Each structure stands twice: as C-alpha cells, then as structure tokens.
Amino acid sequence: MSVRNLRIEFPTRRGTLVAVDDISFDISPGEILGVVGESGAGKSLTGAAIIGLLEPPGRIAQGEILLEGRRIDNLPYEQLRRIRGRQIGAIFQDPLTSLNPLYSISRQLVETIQTHLPLNDREARTRALALLDEVGIPSAGERIDHYPHQFSGGMRQRVVIALALCAEPRLIIADEPTTALDVSIQAQIISLLKGLCHEHGTAVMLVTHDMGVIAEAADRVAVMYSGRIAEIGPVQEVIRTAKHPYTHGLMGSIPLIGHHVKKLTQIDGAMPRLQEIPAGCPFNPRCEKVMDCCRVERPNLQTVQKSRVACHLFDGADGEARAGE
Ligand code: SF4
Numbered sequence: 001m002s003v004r005n006l007r008i009e010f011p012t013r014r015g016t017l018v019a020v021d022d023i024s025f026d027i028s029p030g031e032i033l034g035v036v037g038e039s040g041a042g043k044s045l046t047g048a049a050i051i052g053l054l055e056p057p058g059r060i061a062q063g064e065i066l067l068e069g070r071r072i073d074n075l076p077y078e079q080l081r082r083i084r085g086r087q088i089g090a091i092f093q094d095p096l097t098s099l100n101p102l103y104s105i106s107r108q109l110v111e112t113i114q115t116h117l118p119l120n121d122r123e124a125r126t127r128a129l130a131l132l133d134e135v136g137i138p139s140a141g142e143r144i145d146h147y148p149h150q151f152s153g154g155m156r157q158r159v160v161i162a163l164a165l166c167a168e169p170r171l172i173i174a175d176e177p178t179t180a181l182d183v184s185i186q187a188q189i190i191s192l193l194k195g196l197c198h199e200h201g202t203a204v205m206l207v208t209h210d211m212g213v214i215a216e217a218a219d220r221v222a223v224m225y226s227g228r229i230a231e232i233g234p235v236q237e238v239i240r241t242a243k244h245p246y247t248h249g250l251m252g253s254i255p256l257i258g259h260h261v262k263k264l265t266q267i268d269g270a271m272p273r274l275q276e277i278p279a280g281c282p283f284n285p286r287c288e289k290v291m292d293c294c295r296v297e298r299p300n301l302q303t304v305q306k307s308r309v310a311c312h313l314f315d316g317a318d319g320e321a322r323a324g325e
Helices: 043-051 077-086 105-116 121-134 153-165 183-200 211-217 235-240 245-252
Strands: 002-012 015-026 032-036 059-067 088-091 171-175 203-208 220-225 228-234 301-304 307-310
Touching (some): 002 043, 015 059, 032 183, 032 211, 043 059, 043 171, 043 203, 077 088, 105 121, 105 153, 171 183, 183 203, 183 211, 220 245, 228 245
Parallel strands (some): 032 220, 171 203
Antiparallel strands (some): 002 015, 002 059, 228 307, 301 307
C-alpha cells in the first residue's frame, strides 16, 4: 500500500483546516507499520481516508492512495465498498462497533465471507470455524452460534480479527485495537495480530498512541505530529536512537524496566489545534532545540541512517551536521 502526498482538509466557515498535510508512506506485504502520535495528530484520519470512511466535511484534498499499484482514493463509492471488505480489513478500538449484537457470530462471519467469496452456506461455515480456530477462540464449534455479549472483551476482539480476515485482505487498518482491553489481554491480541499478518502476508497499518504496542508489534513506525510525519523508520532504530526531538521526548516519557531515572521526560505544552499550527516546524513552540529557521521554514523529511526525519537539525549534505551540537 502506498500513500502519496496525502492532504486531508476540513472546510469550515472560518477557513480550511488542514488535518493531514502532505504525508507519504508505504507498507509492504506482511509488514506492520505502527503509526503513533497524540490524539489530533492525524493518524486515525489517515486510516479512515485509506479505508474510504472519512467523515464529511473531511475530504482528501490532494494526493493518492494506491493498493497493489491501483489507485483507490478516487473510486466510486460502490467499488470502494467492495474493495473495503475484500482487500482491506478494519479493526477498531471497540469490538462492539464492528459486531452486530442481534446476530450470532456464525451469521456475521458467514454473511461477510459470502459477500466477498463465492462459497455456499456449508463452505462458508467451515471457513468461519477455521477462522475462529485460527484466532484462538476455544471450542469454536460450540461458540460459533453464540452472540457477541456472550464473549469477553478480548474474545470479541479475536472475533473482529476473524471478521477482518474473512476475505484474506491485502491490508488491515487496526485503529487502537487493544486500547479498550485489559493489559494482559492486549499482549495476546498484539501477538495474534502480528503472527497472523506475517503468516498471511497481510500489510497492517497499526494506529495507536501507545509506544509499548508499537515496540511489541510493529516492524516500522511513523511518528505523526500536527498532521505531518515527524520521523519514520525501523522500529528498533526509532526507539533506540530517536532523532526528531519530538520522538526523543516521547521515548523519554516511557518508563523502562532496569533503567533508573529520577524523573521521566515531559514535553512541555500541547500539540497545537488545527487552526493554530505555527509556521515552519509545527513542533517549534515546544522544541528545546528550536532555531531561527524552524519558525519560518517547514522541514522536509530527509534520510538519516535507515530513518527519515523532518527536522532542521538534520539539514545538510551529511544529514547529521547539526544534530550533535
Ligand atoms: Fe525542533 Fe527545529 Fe527540529 Fe522542529 S525543525 S523539531 S523546531 S529543531
């Protein structure tokens, strides 16, 4: 999946608000890209735009979204709806938003399977059972005819993952899939998602505000701030040697076992509201390393080691000229 120069706008009476501003990234088959940031950074909107569920008046004002080389952002509603089920699966924070409380799990799975695959009732039920087994529902044969309320939160999220996998999608958008779950269950769901995606070769965009989830699940991570990508790179490199001052602050705010620090880092201030994004680098009012150029020039993403970083500290031919100062 490729996102190219995506810009999402909200026209309002007081002017146009830019919620996502010129972001580009790719996700390869079997790869999990974690997208992290504070609420309002534009991560969920990006996921919604990819899946074609951007709520009006939000609109894609610029850019392209390509799935397996085919542009999908400009397709008519009906075509996109078909692609959404067949090629793109979705997992949201609350499993109950994806499940109909009035229908048994078997009915929901069988209907979804038959919408996308040419299978008769018996074949679809067999596939539904296999999926429930695969996502770790114990005694799937007995539980398949139960209703959503008869499952625990973690089990419901497993059912939602089974639903998302019904048509063997090429891409899954998982938006805060573990936020509503107990911590012990979170780890199980993350490892399930990770295993399934690597096995099926499904690309995953994992949207979360939780760096722990990113560290556990993602292959690469994109850090978003004020609708832009601040840093994107392999997860271990971003965690161990964060380059952008915002990423650095995020990492410093996470307690680590075995690391004795008196006080965790705090990033002073708050992310600007959409109507108040400052000129230049949007992080400049909160940045400890701010320079004059940061207040006027927007930093572009540039390659530093295996990552790409949007920060003037890395301007210059060698990419790290001012970073050590
Ligand atoms: Fe800080 Fe400037 Fe880098 Fe923005 S561009 S993160 S203000 S140093």
